[in-house]
Amino acid sequence: MITLTHYLVLTGILFSIGLVGVMRRTNLLMLFFSTEILLNAVNVGFVAVSKYYGDLSGQMFSFFIIAVAASEVAVGLGLLILWYKRNGSIDLNSLQMMKG
Amino acid sequence: MYEIIAFYIFSALTIGMFTIVVLSKNALYAMSALAGGMIFISGFFFILGAEFLGVVQITVYSGAVMALYAFGMMFFDTTRDVKENIKNKKIAYTLSILSAILILAILCAPFFSGAIQANYPSLQNTGNIQMIGLVLFTKYLVPFELAAIMLLVAMIAGIVLASKKMDLEEEMSEECDVVKEVK
Amino acid sequence: MEKFVYIALFAPLLSSLLVALFAARPKMLFTGILASALIGLSMVASFVLLIDVNANGALHVKMMDWIDAGNLHVPFGFVVDQVSVIMMVTVTLVSTIVHIYSIGYMDHDKSFNRFFSYLSAFVFSMMILVMSDNFVGLFIGWEGVGLCSWLLIGFWYHKHSASWAANEAFIMNRIADLGMLMGLFLIYWQIGSFQYDIVFAAVKSMDITIVTTIGTFLFIGAMGKSAQFPLHTWLADAMEGPTPVSALIHAATMVTAGVYLVIRCGELYTLIPHIGFAIASLGAFVAVFAASMALVNNDLKRIIAYSTLSQLGYMFVAAGLGAYWIALFHLMTHAFFKSLLFLGAGNVMHAMHDELNIKKMGGLYGSMKATAILMSVASVALAGIYPFAGFFSKDKILEVAFNHGAYYLWFALFIGAGMTAFYSFRLVMLVFFGEKEHPKYGIHPHEAQPFVIYALMPLGLLAIIAGFFEHSFEGFVTRLLSHYEVHLSHGTEWALIAGTSAIAISGIAFAIYMYSRGGFSKSLENRACYKLLINQYFIPKLYAMYIMRPFTVLSHFIWQKIDVKIVDATVDMIAKIVYGTGTKTRQMQNGNLSDMLRWMIVGMVVLLALAIFYRPMV
Numbered sequence: 097m098i099t100l101t102h103y104l105v106l107t108g109i110l111f112s113i114g115l116v117g118v119m120r121r122t123n124l125l126m127l128f129f130s131t132e133i134l135l136n137a138v139n140v141g142f143v144a145v146s147k148y149y150g151d152l153s154g155q156m157f158s159f160f161i162i163a164v165a166a167s168e169v170a171v172g173l174g175l176l177i178l179w180y181k182r183n184g185s186i187d188l189n190s191l192q193m194m195k196g
Numbered sequence: 197m198y199e200i201i202a203f204y205i206f207s208a209l210t211i212g213m214f215t216i217v218v219l220s221k222n223a224l225y226a227m228s229a230l231a232g233g234m235i236f237i238s239g240f241f242f243i244l245g246a247e248f249l250g251v252v253q254i255t256v257y258s259g260a261v262m263a264l265y266a267f268g269m270m271f272f273d274t275t276r277d278v279k280e281n282i283k284n285k286k287i288a289y290t291l292s293i294l295s296a297i298l299i300l301a302i303l304c305a306p307f308f309s310g311a312i313q314a315n316y317p318s319l320q321n322t323g324n325i326q327m328i329g330l331v332l333f334t335k336y337l338v339p340f341e342l343a344a345i346m347l348l349v350a351m352i353a354g355i356v357l358a359s360k361k362m363d364l365e366e367e368m369s370e371e372c373d374v375v376k377e378v379k
Numbered sequence: 380m381e382k383f384v385y386i387a388l389f390a391p392l393l394s395s396l397l398v399a400l401f402a403a404r405p406k407m408l409f410t411g412i413l414a415s416a417l418i419g420l421s422m423v424a425s426f427v428l429l430i431d432v433n434a435n436g437a438l439h440v441k442m443m444d445w446i447d448a449g450n451l452h453v454p455f456g457f458v459v460d461q462v463s464v465i466m467m468v469t470v471t472l473v474s475t476i477v478h479i480y481s482i483g484y485m486d487h488d489k490s491f492n493r494f495f496s497y498l499s500a501f502v503f504s505m506m507i508l509v510m511s512d513n514f515v516g517l518f519i520g521w522e523g524v525g526l527c528s529w530l531l532i533g534f535w536y537h538k539h540s541a542s543w544a545a546n547e548a549f550i551m552n553r554i555a556d557l558g559m560l561m562g563l564f565l566i567y568w569q570i571g572s573f574q575y576d577i578v579f580a581a582v583k584s585m586d587i588t589i590v591t592t593i594g595t596f597l598f599i600g601a602m603g604k605s606a607q608f609p610l611h612t613w614l615a616d617a618m619e620g621p622t623p624v625s626a627l628i629h630a631a632t633m634v635t636a637g638v639y640l641v642i643r644c645g646e647l648y649t650l651i652p653h654i655g656f657a658i659a660s661l662g663a664f665v666a667v668f669a670a671s672m673a674l675v676n677n678d679l680k681r682i683i684a685y686s687t688l689s690q691l692g693y694m695f696v697a698a699g700l701g702a703y704w705i706a707l708f709h710l711m712t713h714a715f716f717k718s719l720l721f722l723g724a725g726n727v728m729h730a731m732h733d734e735l736n737i738k739k740m741g742g743l744y745g746s747m748k749a750t751a752i753l754m755s756v757a758s759v760a761l762a763g764i765y766p767f768a769g770f771f772s773k774d775k776i777l778e779v780a781f782n783h784g785a786y787y788l789w790f791a792l793f794i795g796a797g798m799t800a801f802y803s804f805r806l807v808m809l810v811f812f813g814e815k816e817h818p819k820y821g822i823h824p825h826e827a828q829p830f831v832i833y834a835l836m837p838l839g840l841l842a843i844i845a846g847f848f849e850h851s852f853e854g855f856v857t858r859l860l861s862h863y864e865v866h867l868s869h870g871t872e873w874a875l876i877a878g879t880s881a882i883a884i885s886g887i888a889f890a891i892y893m894y895s896r897g898g899f900s901k902s903l904e905n906r907a908c909y910k911l912l913i914n915q916y917f918i919p920k921l922y923a924m925y926i927m928r929p930f931t932v933l934s935h936f937i938w939q940k941i942d943v944k945i946v947d948a949t950v951d952m953i954a955k956i957v958y959g960t961g962t963k964t965r966q967m968q969n970g971n972l973s974d975m976l977r978w979m980i981v982g983m984v985v986l987l988a989l990a991i992f993y994r995p996m997v
Contacts, residue, residue: 097200098203110211110214111295115295115980126217126226129218156328162249162252166256167350170351173264
């Protein structure tokens with residue numbers, strides 16, 4: 097029998113994979129992929145909780161998260177393209193204008 | 197029984213796909229793996245009886261988002277391997293594993309009491325889509341509309357950012373040079 | 380009459396504050412005149428009060444509440460009774476003369492104004508000390524005179540020896556003041572009040588051991604101020620100060636504060652005669668001890684300083700044996716002739732261009748007749764020759780010692796009297812008579828200004844006649860202080876007087892005889908006892924070796940090891956930690972997004988850990 101715990105463990109594993117990506121990747125596009133993984137991991141968790149407690153709020157949250165992710169991709173990609181046009185690189189290490 | 201088999205298969209597949217996303221050097225592989233992972237995630241949604249979300253996942257992620265990424269990647273040189281100067285891998289893995297353990301410890305701690313009251317309990321004899329429709333257009337109407345506006349804004353922003361300064365490219369890079377010189 | 384109390388008390392304060400306004404300015408003659416006039420005013424008020432107290436009895440004034448905290452009530456109150464009015468008159472009289480004298484003496488000093496400010500501040504503190512009706516006020520005055528003494532000894536602060544002597548005096552007094560403070564705390568703890576009348580009423584019914592402890596502690600305070608052995612070394616070194624200061628503070632007034640304290644607490648000390656006897660024994664010891672050092676010293680002012688020490692010893696003998704009025708009487712007469720002696724010495728110093736070695740003087744009578752006569756008068760008074768003032772008071776003290784059956788004390792004082800006579804006239808002979816030594820050093824002495832001499836006249840007069848007031852003084856003072864009965868037959872009394880006079884006269888005669896023939900042979904200077912005396916019994920060296928040196932080593936150790944290596948290091952370490960953390964954590968802000976993300980995740984991990992391990996108190 098698959099319990100809620102199974103889902104939550106899966107969520108944890110996926111989330112950690114996402115974290116590895118966030119820390120490991122320096123290519124901005126790959127970083128976006130990693131954040132997608134993080135969001136999806138959380139979505140799974142929400143839906144699972146929603147199911148096991150018979151509460152629709154979890155699914156609602158997932159729904160909105162998907163919406164947010166979609167807009168994030170739209171804006172993020174726009175910025176990414178802009179940056180690439182300026183610098184010819186989307187490597188994070190070239191993004192050091194904040195250095196004090 | 198099928199549920200168990202399906203769960204484990206999907207788990208293995210998602211984890212595998214996402215691991216490829218994170219570790220692969222080739223951007224194209226990574227993107228393909230991500231798209232696959234998204235679809236497998238929707239599999240979980242179907243198992244959990246959230247058909248609506250499963251469909252949304254496939255349409256929005258695998259359809260719209262991945263398409264966007266695919267178009268975005270056209271700007272960049274994707275055939276080449278992604279060169280990344282990765283520092284301190286050990287730190288990254290240690291932190292990730294540490295956080296995974298902590299999250300697991302939190303999630304598996306016996307905090308699930310039976311006392312949790314469902315705010316919007318799923319109704320009997322009603323389909324998932326119908327229930328979501330009921331909740332979404334009653335309790336979550338305002339957030340829903342806001343999300344719609346947000347998506348619109350994001351769309352416009354995406355278009356503007358990606359297209360507007362096409363012809364000003366030269367000028368922009370010059371400006372950037374000036375900034376660098378000043379620094 | 381109240382207003383006279385305030386005039387007597389606050390005229391010196393006013394003088395000090397007014398003159399202090401000009402302290403940093405170059406010499407202004409009017410500051411000296413103003414200060415002298417105000418002190419003179421205070422003196423007049425004191426005399427008025429003396430007459431009033433004589434007619435109407437003691438006067439008690441409460442100016443205001445001063446300290447009112449918890450169970451502690453200390454009013455700012457003053458009592459003008461027979462004892463304090465005598466002290467007031469003595470203090471203001473000598474102060475006035477010293478002020479006038481200082482106008483001449485400090486004539487060429489560039490800190491003329493500052494000097495008068497300090498001097499008046501001293502008089503104010505002394506007035507507080509003697510007039511206060513409680514121990515706290517007394518203590519404030521006590522510390523005030525200590526402070527002024529420090530300021531005045533170190534008046535020429537650019538001289539290393541002067542500032543050293545000032546610090547020595549201050550620290551010695553501080554040691555003794557600790558004893559006094561302990562006594563005051565004990566009084567408050569046991570009685571709960573500082574008022575003299577309440578305290579003295581309460582001690583009569585108290586446990587004798589506690590009274591003994593209180594008496595001992597108070598006497599330790601008195602020992603410091605009155606420079607009794609073993610805290611005596613500061614007084615001789617205090618001669619580094621200007622001579623009027625030596626005359627006023629270190630001869631006539633401040634050093635007698637200890638005697639005043641014992642007299643004031645007479646009711647306490649009568650309850651504990653064993654302590655009284657200890658005080659008397661110490662006094663007798665100091666009387667001889669100091670006189671013996673004065674025998675061989677060659678420093679003009681130090682000789683007089685040792686003589687002061689010795690006379691303070693006499694006063695303590697009288698006070699310790701319960702003859703309070705005699706102690707007070709000797710205090711008063713001593714103030715007159717000793718300040719005269721000092722001021723005369725000041726004239727000599729001026730004439731000799733600050734030369735202090737009496738071996739280099741001689742034959743000054745020719746050029747400074749008035750000073751010579753005045754100093755001779757003072758010396759005769761000090762030696763105790765009829766009819767001069769010292770005769771009456773000193774003779775009384777010897778009588779008291781004899782009457783008490785303390786023959787050892789009497790004998791010590793008797794020997795002391797002989798020594799006193801000898802060293803006084805050794806001084807006079809070497810300075811004013813005998814061979815002229817000073818032309819060898821190219822010094823041409825001259826007499827002081829006339830007004831200075833006139834200012835000294837009253838003191839000279841008092842040194843001669845003060846003794847004749849003995850009976851009226853006794854009658855006046857014993858209204859407050861206990862009577863002292865002398866149970867000696869007339870024959871014994873006369874024999875004592877004759878004996879004392881005989882030894883005094885023989886001392887004088889010996890001195891005159893020896894020094895008119897050129898003094899002692901040089902070979903004496905190699906004797907062990909001479910060495911002992913000229914080195915002040917090696918006590919300063921002993922202090923330097925066994926107290927100062929270990930203390931210096933200890934201080935150095937604490938500085939080097941504890942302060943630098945522990946305290947400073949700790950402070951430095953805190954700074955270094957902050958600085959080091961700053962340098963290290965600065966790298967976090969390197970502007971690299973990837974590193975920032977990493978830090979973000981570190982933060983997340985920390986928060987997760989907190990969520991698990993941190994359990995807030997319920």
